[in-house]
Amino acid sequence: MRNETEALASLFEAAADVRVRAHAPYSNFFVGAAILDEEGRIHVGCNVENAAYPQGTCAEAGAISAMVAAGGRRILAAAIVGGPADGDEIQCPPCGGCRQRLREFAGEMTSVHLRDAVGTVTSLPLGELLPLSFGPESLERDRP
Numbered sequence: 781m782r783n784e785t786e787a788l789a790s791l792f793e794a795a796a797d798v799r800v801r802a803h804a805p806y807s808n809f810f811v812g813a814a815i816l817d818e819e820g821r822i823h824v825g826c827n828v829e830n831a832a833y834p835q836g837t838c839a840e841a842g843a844i845s846a847m848v849a850a851g852g853r854r855i856l857a858a859a860i861v862g863g864p865a866d867g868d869e870i871q872c873p874p875c876g877g878c879r880q881r882l883r884e885f886a887g888e889m890t891s892v893h894l895r896d897a898v899g900t901v902t903s904l905p906l907g908e909l910l911p912l913s914f915g916p917e918s919l920e921r922d923r924p
């Protein structure tokens with residue numbers, strides 16, 4: 781059984797590996813995301829921009845799609861790395877839309893891990909990134 785430090789290192793390694801495959805010719809900002817699912821599998825995604833700018837997709841969205849396509853339904857942790865294509869990573873907090881995307885498959889206590897240029901890790905519960913969130917439970921109704 782690997783310890784938490786090793787698991788987090790694997791998650792960041794997966795995010796950093798996929799980040800270099802980003803298609804971001806317009807922003808030149810490369811992002812990689814890795815998520816750990818309920819079966820202990822890691823799913824990755826990078827940002828994929830488009831000449832029709834609004835059609836671009838975020839790294840987190842790609843990782844979530846990969847998880848769902850593989851049958852995963854629960855995010856236990858997420859790691860995100862980003863920065864200029866030819867520069868160091870900077871801290872890259874998920875955009876507002878991606879906070880909501882993560883929330884679909886994660887709870888308020890789920891950790892989102894960020895890393896800066898010098899390797900300092902900031903770990904935040906999703907509930908802090910997206911307070912008073914609207915999630916799947918918000919639509920639950922009592923059934924007869």
Ligand code: THU
Pocket residue numbers: 804807809810811826827828829836837838839840873874875878
């Ligand atoms: N980006 C992500 O992939 N994830 C985020 O949470 C923040 C922003 C991407 C979108 C765009 O391709 C580039 O970073 C610059 O905004």
